[in-house]
Amino acid sequence: MSEAALRDEIARLAKSLFDRGYSVGSAANISVRLDDGYLITPTNSCLGFLDPERISRLDRDGNHVGGDKPSKEVFLHRAFYETRAEAGAVVHLHSTYATALSCLADTDPEDCVPPLTPYVVMRVGRVPLVRYFRPGDARGGDLIRALDGRHAAVLLANHGPVVSGKDLTSAVYAAEELEETAKLLVILRGQPVRMLDAAQVAELKATFG
Structure with missing residues (x-):
């Protein structure tokens, strides 16, 4: 896909996320890897x-070479x-339920999103919690x-999810899957829940990678 087509695709998928409430205001950021940046x-x-046309362009070393000033969270993407x-792409959202999980004191920092459904296993995998740092602090990249x-995805404590994928569509779909699973986990809190067992998770990984 050409750079121009990628720019259009970022705008199209970003608007879809915004229109459906996955981001609000000026929150959230999306990136795509190019051959040279x-x-x-x-x-x-x-x-x-x-x-x-105003989407930021960085070179391989992260230097700003075109478009508007890049997101202050660029270090999360580069990590x-x-x-x-x-x-091939990274999506950082402040989506409601994934962010809620990142704020709950009893969220397992080694496995924030347990295997509730097959699709969270297939598209997201195990999600660790990265300890809190202020937005724009480059130490967040070091922690990742x-x-x-x-891991293909993390939850930033008291902040929200960062999800990578092999391409832009995959990253967006994985971010959506993480948010929907987080919603289920919050809704089901306090209820007896049946998770997928180790053998079922292993079968999914063996079948779908």
Whole structure:
């Protein structure tokens, strides 16, 4: 896909997320890996009203080389690209239920989103909690790098999800799946819940990777 087409696709999918309430105001950011750098949504931009031509362009070293000033959360995206060779896109949302999980004191920091449905296993995998840091603090990228690329997604404590995928569509779908599973987990709190067992999870991983 050409860079121009990718810019249009970022704007199209970002508007879809915004229109359905996955982001509000100027929250959230999306990036895509290029052969010679990255595209990322600009700082203080609204996912519902992106101008494709103004989407920020960075070179391989993260230097701003085109478009508007990039999101202050660019270090979160670069940490995934630097540790996961298969990552072609990254989506960071402040979606309601995933963010709620990131705020709950009893969320398991090693496995924030347990295997409630097959699709969260297939599209997202195990999701660790990254300890709190202020938005825009580059140490957040260091904490993600410390995971050594073992996870396609994380929850930022008291902040929200960051999800990578092999391409833009995959990353968006995975972010949506994480949010919907988080919604189920919050709705079902206090109820007896049947999770997928280890054998069922292993079968999904063996079948779908």
